[in-house]
Amino acid sequence: MRIAALALCGFTLVVAPAGSAIAAGCAFEAQGDGHVAAIIDARTFRLQDGREIRLAGIEPVVPETSAASRAPALSAILTGREVILRADDDTPDRYGRQAAFVFLAASENSPTETLVQSELLAQGEALVSAMVTDKDCAAALMAAEAAAREAKRGIWADPAAIKNTESPGDILAGIGRFMVVEGKVLSVRQAGATTYVNFGRNWTRDFAVTISRRVLPSFEAAGISLKSLENRRIRVRGWIEARGGPRIEVLRVGQIEMLGGN
Known part of the structure; x- marks a missing residue:
């Protein structure tokens, strides 16, 4: 891609x-x-x-x-x-x-x-x-x-170097490691002080990106509306955590790349 x-x-x-x-x-x-x-x-x-x-x-x-x-x-x-x-x-x-x-x-x-x-x-x-x-x-x-x-x-000789959001088990196997994950955003939802960029419907199993309210100004400064990520393919990098399903916390705008195509 x-x-x-x-x-x-x-x-x-x-x-x-x-x-x-x-x-x-x-x-x-x-x-x-x-x-x-x-x-x-x-x-x-x-x-x-x-x-x-x-x-x-x-x-x-x-x-x-x-x-x-x-x-x-x-x-x-x-x-x-x-x-x-x-x-x-x-x-x-x-x-x-x-x-x-x-x-x-x-x-x-x-x-x-x-x-x-x-x-x-x-x-x-x-x-x-x-x-x-x-x-x-x-x-x-x-x-x-x-x-x-x-x-x-x-590392890029291996197709599995970039983890697919459609295989959350593969991502979760790398808990505590730095990974690059790619997939199509299903929805963007806010709950309290956290915005969730969801790649699946089941929060206990599927991969999601979390973005704290304190990070939102940096997205706004870059002219980015998080809701615009819905139905877009993106690539995200960061440390894998387990909060129900696998998660990456985004602390900087540059952790996310928008990819061509939907």
């Missing part, structure tokens, strides 16, 4: 190759640099000075593991390389890891900086996170993911 437009993010999705065009979208303030000493898991590595860096803006395609041998794609890109860290700030998380958009430093073989996140996405070895707030960066990352999906690289 081709994406007609990433309308809910307020911009049209343009598929672009990995590289400088992608990097330009996530060119935040530099937060230091260093030499990669070890790969910890599919999106975390250690610099020679001891800092642990976590790749911002992406989610691994499989549950994370501490075994570096389970992260061959990241190892191939980063092992022994010099990197530049870019982010809004360098405050470590509660585990002491610094989240950053990581760029391979320019070299003789590559005269421009290369965004590691875009490389993983373009290989089909990662998914765009639901937590990217910068519009230009989100567009760049989504373009890299879309290119891999179109070419059926990595």
